[in-house]
Amino acid sequence: MSHSRAxxxxxxxxxxxLGGASALAAPFISRRSLARSGGELVFVSxxxxxxxxxxxxxxxxxxAETGIHVTMVDTPDLAKVKAQILSGNxxxxxxDSPGPLAATGSREGYWEALDTTHFPLSELSVQPTxxxxxxxxxxxxxxxxxxxxxxxxHPRTFAEYFDTKRFPGLRTLRNRVSETLEVALLADGxxxxxxxxxxxxxxxxxxxxxxxxxxxxVEATTQTITMLEAGEADFSYSYASRVQAAQASGGxxxxxxxxxxxxxxxxxxxxxxxxHRDEAMQFVAFALRADRQAATxxxxxxxxxxxxxxxxxxxxxxxxxxxxxxxxxxxxxxxWWAQNYSxxxxxxxxxxxx
Amino acid sequence: MxxxxxxxxxxxALCTIGPAAVFMVGIxxxxxxxxxxxxxxxxxxSFYAYVTLLSSRLFFxxxxxxFETSILATVLSVLLGYPVAIHLARQSPRRRALxxxxxxxxxxxxxxxxxxxxxxxxxxxxxxxxxxxxxxGHKVALPLLFNKFAVVIGMANYLVxxxxxxxxxxxxxxxxxxxxxxxxMGAHPLRVFRQITLPLSLPGVIAxxxxxxxxxxGFFVVPALLGGRHDVMLANLVDFYTRETLDWSAAAAxxxxxxxIIGLCGVMAATLRKVRRA
Numbered sequence: 001m002s003h004s005r006a007x008x009x010x011x012x013x014x015x016x017x018l019g020g021a022s023a024l025a026a027p028f029i030s031r032r033s034l035a036r037s038g039g040e041l042v043f044v045s046x047x048x049x050x051x052x053x054x055x056x057x058x059x060x061x062x063x064a065e066t067g068i069h070v071t072m073v074d075t076p077d078l079a080k081v082k083a084q085i086l087s088g089n090x091x092x093x094x095x096d097s098p099g100p101l102a103a104t105g106s107r108e109g110y111w112e113a114l115d116t117t118h119f120p121l122s123e124l125s126v127q128p129t130x131x132x133x134x135x136x137x138x139x140x141x142x143x144x145x146x147x148x149x150x151x152x153x154h155p156r157t158f159a160e161y162f163d164t165k166r167f168p169g170l171r172t173l174r175n176r177v178s179e180t181l182e183v184a185l186l187a188d189g190x191x192x193x194x195x196x197x198x199x200x201x202x203x204x205x206x207x208x209x210x211x212x213x214x215x216x217x218v219e220a221t222t223q224t225i226t227m228l229e230a231g232e233a234d235f236s237y238s239y240a241s242r243v244q245a246a247q248a249s250g251g252x253x254x255x256x257x258x259x260x261x262x263x264x265x266x267x268x269x270x271x272x273x274x275x276h277r278d279e280a281m282q283f284v285a286f287a288l289r290a291d292r293q294a295a296t297x298x299x300x301x302x303x304x305x306x307x308x309x310x311x312x313x314x315x316x317x318x319x320x321x322x323x324x325x326x327x328x329x330x331x332x333x334x335x336w337w338a339q340n341y342s343x344x345x346x347x348x349x350x351x352x353x354x
Numbered sequence: 355m356x357x358x359x360x361x362x363x364x365x366x367a368l369c370t371i372g373p374a375a376v377f378m379v380g381i382x383x384x385x386x387x388x389x390x391x392x393x394x395x396x397x398x399x400s401f402y403a404y405v406t407l408l409s410s411r412l413f414f415x416x417x418x419x420x421f422e423t424s425i426l427a428t429v430l431s432v433l434l435g436y437p438v439a440i441h442l443a444r445q446s447p448r449r450r451a452l453x454x455x456x457x458x459x460x461x462x463x464x465x466x467x468x469x470x471x472x473x474x475x476x477x478x479x480x481x482x483x484x485x486x487x488x489x490x491g492h493k494v495a496l497p498l499l500f501n502k503f504a505v506v507i508g509m510a511n512y513l514v515x516x517x518x519x520x521x522x523x524x525x526x527x528x529x530x531x532x533x534x535x536x537x538x539m540g541a542h543p544l545r546v547f548r549q550i551t552l553p554l555s556l557p558g559v560i561a562x563x564x565x566x567x568x569x570x571x572g573f574f575v576v577p578a579l580l581g582g583r584h585d586v587m588l589a590n591l592v593d594f595y596t597r598e599t600l601d602w603s604a605a606a607a608x609x610x611x612x613x614x615i616i617g618l619c620g621v622m623a624a625t626l627r628k629v630r631r632a
Contacts, residue, residue: 079597100598108600175578216500219578226470231479232499342599349594350412352583 040069041276041283045096047074049245050300054096057296062286068279076101081110081271090273093280099334100178100341102132102267107338111269112277118285123308125324129335132267133284136293136302139261139322139329140179143228143238147253155235156259157328158187162206164213169234171210172227175217177348178337180207182262182330183237192330200344204351217352228254241301244320261322264332266302386613393606403607413591413608420588423502423577424570427509431566432559434510435517439558440551442518443525457515469508469579476504504580509573516569517562524558525551571612588612 045054051074059070076097084090095105105111111131119128126134142161144154149169155161161171162184173180181198184206190199215233218224224238225246243256268287270280286292293304294312303321304310310321323329393403407413438457442450460468475481476498486494498504528551536546574589588608595605 077597078600079602082600082602104598104600175583214583217583220466222466223579226473230470230473230477232473232477342601345594345598346410346412349586350415353412353415353586 040071041094041279042071042073042092043094043096043283044073044076044092046076053296053299057299058287058292061292061295062283065286066279066282068282070283078105078110081105082108085110085272088273090271090275092271093274093276094283095269095271096135096266097269098138098266099264099332100337102269103334103338104341105269106131106335110272112272112274112280114270114284115281118282119288120285120290120306120308123290123306124288125307126265126305126331132269132334133288134265134305135268135287136266136297136300136304137263137322137324138266138302139240139258139263140183140237141240141261141322142257143224143236143243143254144234144257145228145253146255149234154257156257158183158260158262159189161235161237162187162210164210167235169213170215170232171213172216172218172224172233172236172238173210173214174224174237175219175352177344178332178341179237179262179264180348181344182332184210186260186262186330192328193326195330196333196336198336198340204347207351225254240320240322244301256320258322260328262330262332263303263322263324265305265334267334389606389609392602393610395603400603403601403603404611406604407607407611412586416586416588416591417611419584419586420571423505423509423573423585423587424567426502426506427513427570427573428563428567430506430510431513431517432563435514435562436521436559438514439518439521439525439555442522457518460511461515465512465575466579468511469576472504472508472511472580473499476507499580500582502581502585505577505585508576508580509570512576513566513569516566517559520562520565521555521558524555524561528554568616571616 043059045051051072055072059072062068063070073092076095078097078101081092081095084092095102095111097105106129113130114128114133116128119133121127124134126137128134142155142158146154153167155163155167160167164171173183181200181203182195184203185195185198186192188202188206190202216223216227218227218237221239221242224236225242227233228236228238229246229252238256240256240258240261243254246252246254268284270277270284274280287296288306290304290306290308290312293306293309297304297309298314298317301317301320303324304313313321324331394400395403442453442457445453473480477483478495478499480498482498483494483496486496532550532554533546536550537543541549572589573587574593577585577587578590592605592608595601595608
């Protein structure tokens, strides 16, 4: 997962008060239904610094504003969602997950249809689907050590990443077919807006060409950074937010190329049969509000999906926001992966073994 | 016919192992039966999970790699752990307790942190390669990381305590008089080891090796972090089917295959021992 270690940052009062237009359902009604169903709204999200950012930017202001108590649980696990739904014992309300998980859950019918009445739809750069609300956007791309490889000596685009003659050196790619196949196709010159449906054969042929230069097919996201730090890889496929966090922690010479990125979404969804369905809808609407998006993403260093929030980000964070306009960058199509992931992932794993 | 002694025996057994037996049936037996049931696709009975697996190259390659890695890691752990156990057995109880804490140290460190540490030790510019480069006088970059070697080292680092403790227990159970008697009769220390210490500690070695091997079969993080692209383990596949594709039948079928293979190994080992004794 590409979640950054964010620098702690106080929620700004100004942001806190902004953007009340995307209003809330009447809090007392919610509170009454919450009391009836018993317990608290359960929000499943990621641990570590991601947890802190979401807690300060989203959960605490939500509790203050609505009086609804939210319990945070770490690590969205789709297998647990399946178990809860199969056993009819649903304990979680809101699920915070990256595209592949969210879309698989969608295919399996694990999410409630979203009530978008209170969503600030006109402000969103990506529209919600019937059961998935895009929450933020992460950029995958090329990380390198600028001290060792100054400008001109490191690949900037995916085509250059695959050009091992012009830019000799060891590289990393992820040990999964999603993202990797897109990167290969972009490297081969496929136009970003014509990626899908992916030309699988062409992608694998392209991957064949780079296989000998891949020192590590990375399983854990942290390794996309540590491989560079330790000098095990010369260039690494990593994430803007991760690189920013590594830079901010100091002592590491590392940078990220925004010349071309593969962007992908993180989603919020509500479990089918969630015990606090209405409050959960209210929470998701709250999470999409410009002020909440700005406060949270200022810490996460992911791109807000609410475009109005872009202007509210601090300058420090602005420079780390990927471009989402059609051009060189591509957006991962999660619906396509939901249909094709399991078969292709098996093929990809067999391919890496051969 | 039941004698009062037998009845007493049975009551005793019920009281001592009864609770554990009930617990194990509940916590292992029933879930295992459920996994067996799921592997045949539950109510919609079907062999598809097994058919898919048995026709999948990925499954057989992972299976082979899992066994190869587990055997290597077990052998290395026994080779490293046995001498440590011998050393511990010779210490005073106080010193031994202190040293046992050192043995347990690797358990208390996060596997992510350790894998990073191994990168620093085994890497291209790691301690070993740097030291060798200095000694040889030119740049050395032995491929020590992201291959089976690194995986086996990383696993043994975790597994050694599982060998040390049972072996130590066996060694401490040996009557010291045996060794003294042999020495008095003029036996060389090596001979004492070969004819007394080693055979009498074998139960501990077997216990340690088999638990190490079984734990190895389920390893997941170390191969993922330190291994190369050929080092896929079955646990990774189980994870893939359980959490990514939500195909629990396939995941359960892998578990069943693994269980069957281990069961078969156990039966073979038991038969072998019986044949040897006969």
